[in-house]
Amino acid sequence: xxxxxxxxxxxxxxxxxxxxxxxxxxxxxxxxxxxxxxxxxxxxxxxxxxxxxxxxxxxxxxxxxxxxxxxxxxxxxxxxxxxxxxxxxxxxxxxxxxxxxxxxxxxxxxxxxxxxxxxxxxxxxxxxxxxxxxxxxxxxxxxxxxxxxxxxxxxxxxxxxxxxxxxxxxxxxxxxxxxxxxxxxxxxxxxxxxxxxx
Amino acid sequence: xxxxxxxxxxxxxxxxxxxxxxxxxxxxxxxxxxxxxxxxxxxxxxxxxxxxxxxxxxxxxxxxxxxxxxxxxxxxxxxxxxxxxxxxxxxxxxxxxxxxxxxxxxxxxxxxxxxxxxxxxxxxxxxxxxxxxxxxxxxxxxxxxxxxxxxxxxxxxxxxxxxxxxxxxxxxxxxxxxxxxxxxxxxxxxxxxxxxxx
DNA sequence: CCCTTTTCACCTAGGTGGTAAGAT
DNA sequence: ATCTTACCACCTAGGTGAAAAGGG
Numbered sequence: 361x362x363x364x365x366x367x368x369x370x371x372x373x374x375x376x377x378x379x380x381x382x383x384x385x386x387x388x389x390x391x392x393x394x395x396x397x398x399x400x401x402x403x404x405x406x407x408x409x410x411x412x413x414x415x416x417x418x419x420x421x422x423x424x425x426x427x428x429x430x431x432x433x434x435x436x437x438x439x440x441x442x443x444x445x446x447x448x449x450x451x452x453x454x455x456x457x458x459x460x461x462x463x464x465x466x467x468x469x470x471x472x473x474x475x476x477x478x479x480x481x482x483x484x485x486x487x488x489x490x491x492x493x494x495x496x497x498x499x500x501x502x503x504x505x506x507x508x509x510x511x512x513x514x515x516x517x518x519x520x521x522x523x524x525x526x527x528x529x530x531x532x533x534x535x536x537x538x539x540x541x542x543x544x545x546x547x548x549x550x551x552x553x554x555x556x557x558x
Numbered sequence: 559x560x561x562x563x564x565x566x567x568x569x570x571x572x573x574x575x576x577x578x579x580x581x582x583x584x585x586x587x588x589x590x591x592x593x594x595x596x597x598x599x600x601x602x603x604x605x606x607x608x609x610x611x612x613x614x615x616x617x618x619x620x621x622x623x624x625x626x627x628x629x630x631x632x633x634x635x636x637x638x639x640x641x642x643x644x645x646x647x648x649x650x651x652x653x654x655x656x657x658x659x660x661x662x663x664x665x666x667x668x669x670x671x672x673x674x675x676x677x678x679x680x681x682x683x684x685x686x687x688x689x690x691x692x693x694x695x696x697x698x699x700x701x702x703x704x705x706x707x708x709x710x711x712x713x714x715x716x717x718x719x720x721x722x723x724x725x726x727x728x729x730x731x732x733x734x735x736x737x738x739x740x741x742x743x744x745x746x747x748x749x750x751x752x753x754x755x756x
Numbered sequence: 757c758c759c760t761t762t763t764c765a766c767c768t769a770g771g772t773g774g775t776a777a778g779a780t
Numbered sequence: 781a782t783c784t785t786a787c788c789a790c791c792t793a794g795g796t797g798a799a800a801a802g803g804g
């Protein structure tokens with residue numbers, strides 16, 4: 361009923377333990393969450409959002425080229441861990457027509473600005489998280505339709521460790537290779553694009 | 559109850575007869591429509607949209623430094639002339655909290671792509687148009703609340719002639735002076751920004 | 757010592773009017 | 781002759797990881 365659109369890319373990162381940069385003002389995820397959904401009632405209204413929760417009870421550190429547990433997770437603060445898709449609320453027909461993309465979701469650390477809630481998901485560095493897709497049927501006034509179950513979908517390949525700087529160089533290289541905004545750091549960039557000119 | 563936010567700027571253009579460029583793929587307006595609204599029911603839901611209709615029954619041409627009527631307006635095609643604000647539907651509280659800005663509304667000519675309806679308002683070149691703000695109270699399912707009047711607000715200073723290239727050089731200069739995206743065409747740009755360096 | 761923050765060059769993405777070519 | 785289109789240099793706006801500086 362729900363498919364992770366860019367699953368192959370997520371798996372490529374997941375094999376090396378995905379890391380996501382967090383900053384005070386918020387940083388986009390890469391890869392970002394994107395889903396295809398089917399089986400909704402085309403005429404009913406739904407809110408669709410992503411929330412992010414701890415994937416395990418540990419604090420982690422990167423040591424000797426590996427992520428190793430290191431004490432208990434801090435569970436203070438907790439902040440805002442849900443991001444409503446900007447198209448919400450909308451009809452089942454709308455949600456099924458095209459990819460449901462969370463490309464503008466930003467991850468922030470809890471010290472920073474909480475004011476722009478709704479744009480940000482606040483997480484703690486060096487903790488491991490599991491994103492989750494939530495589909496809630498709502499009445500026309502936006503209140504949850506209690507007669508319908510709230511559905512959640514979890515894709516283990518989207519787990520990530522929040523970091524303030526990349527730890528695993530394999531992850532750094534995958535980001536550079538696949539994120540269009542990091543094109544300037546690709547090794548062959550100069551050779552391909554300016555090698556013939558100068 | 560409704561105020562045009564950037565009224566002084568609109569008036570500056572209006573004194574010279576505002577022109578707006580239209581293209582096949584759509585061009586933003588400058589100045590753009592932006593409003594402050596008050597007096598709504600904070601808990602009721604509203605759709606807010608702009609529509610654009612002919613301001614007069616004439617076809618116009620720019621001759622001898624002036625706009626002069628030139629035959630009857632073509633009223634074929636008509637296309638999509640309404641642009642729903644992307645926040646619609648939303649509560650009165652939401653609409654009153656901040657400026658209601660239509661900065662992403664695009665004007666297109668009718669030969670071009672109609673497929674991306676909702677993003678575009680289709681108008682005909684060398685015709686004069688009057689934008690209008692519309693506020694419609696809706697039930698929670700999005701249907702218009704027929705027991706409440708549909709309110710429309712018209713600001714004559716936002717009238718414009720649609721063109722495919724600027725006719726009046728005064729208008730061109732005002733666009734260059736005030737639109738940040740046209741900064742590169744300002745006469746003093748080099749002097750101010752690079753004069754001390756090289 | 758380890759982690760976080762700031763700043764930077766470099767990119768993507770897309771909004772400007774000018775200009776020359778195209779269309780009618 | 782007049783209007784439209786396509787392309788361009790130049791800008792705004794903002795997303796990258798690197799590197800240096802800051803903090804506990």
